[in-house]
Amino acid sequence: MPPEQKAGATVRPAVSPWDDIAERLHANGLRWTPQRRTLIEVLKEQQGHVTASELIASCKERDRTTTPSTVYRALDLLEELGLVRHGHGHDGREEYHVLPDQVHGHLYCVGCGTTWEIRPETGAVIVDALAAQLGFDVDLSHVTISGRCAGCHD
C-alpha cells in the first residue's frame, strides 16, 4: 500500500524474524507445509505466555483438520530455530513464548496463583551466581520459580 516503497531498490522491509522461515527451512532440507504456515500465523498474533493447548486450539480455528502431534512437533522445530521458547508452569504444563522478547524466567505465587516475569536485573543475579560458582550457563527461559509473593506472606 505505501507507495513510497515502490521505487526503492534495496528496501529493508523491517523484517520480522518470521519472514525468512521458508528459506531457513529449505536451507536445512526441511519443508514449508500448510500446517507450519498455520502455526506461524497463530504465533505471530500471540503476546506473553501461551500454552501448547491454546496454540493447538487457535490452529484448529484456522484449520479444523489440525492434529495435536503435528503442532507439538512443529513447536519443537521452531524452538530449535530459536523462534519460540518453552518452559513449564507450576503444574509442569508447557508454556510458550514468542521471541524475540527478552529471554526471561517466571515467578509463580502458590498463594494467589499470580505469575510474573523475572526482570532482567533479577535474572542476571541468578545467571551470574551459577556461572561464577559452577560455570553453569543458565537458560532462564525454561525456569519457573514458585514461592509466595510479597502480598501472600504468612
Added chain:
Amino acid sequence: MPPEQKAGATVRPAVSPWDDIAERLHANGLRWTPQRRTLIEVLKEQQGHVTASELIASCKERDRTTTPSTVYRALDLLEELGLVRHGHGHDGREEYHVLPDQVHGHLYCVGCGTTWEIRPETGAVIVDALAAQLGFDVDLSHVTISGRCAGCHD
C-alpha cells in the same frame, strides 16, 4: 530386642519424622490406611530423587493392588504434612524428595542430561535476590533450572 529400653519410663526413641504419622493424621480427622502405610514404607527406603511413577511401581511390588490415583493423592497429602516435596524435572514430570534433607533446587544440563542439586550457598543467592528485590519468598525445592554445565559449553 534391646533389653535396656524395657525399664525406661520416657525413653526418647530417636524419632524419625515418619513415626508419628498415624497420630498426626488422626489429629486432623484423617485416617491411617494400608495404602498409606505401603507408600510410607516405600518412601522410608528412598534417597535422592524419585519420580511418582517409580514410587507407584515400588508400591505395586509390595501390594499388587496398588492404584495410581491413590498414590498420587497420598503424595499430595504427605506434601501438605511437609514429609515429601516435589518439583518438576526438565520434561515436566514430577520428582519427589523425602525430607528432612536440606531443601534444595536442581540444575539440569541439556547437553549431557546430568542433574545436580543446587548447593545451599548458591540457593541462598537466588532466594536472597528475590527476597530483596521483590519480597518474594522462594520455595527452592520446586525449582529446576536448565542450561549447560561447565563441561558442555559450546
Added chain:
DNA sequence: CAACGCGTTGCAACGACTCGCAATAGCCAT
C-alpha cells in the same frame, strides 16, 4: 510436466497425571 526421494503428517497407542463418583472401610460412640 511426470517421476522420485525423503521429510512430514495423521493416527493409534501409550505414559503421566487429574477428577468425579459410587462403593468401601477407618474410626469413634454406643
Added chain:
DNA sequence: ATGGCTATTGCGAGTCGTTGCAACGCGTTG
C-alpha cells in the same frame, strides 16, 4: 461387638504430551 459417619479408595473418563509407523506430499530433477 455393632452401627453410623465420613474419609478414602478404586475406577472410568479425560487432558496433556510423546512416539512408532505407514501413507502422503513438498520440492527437486530431468
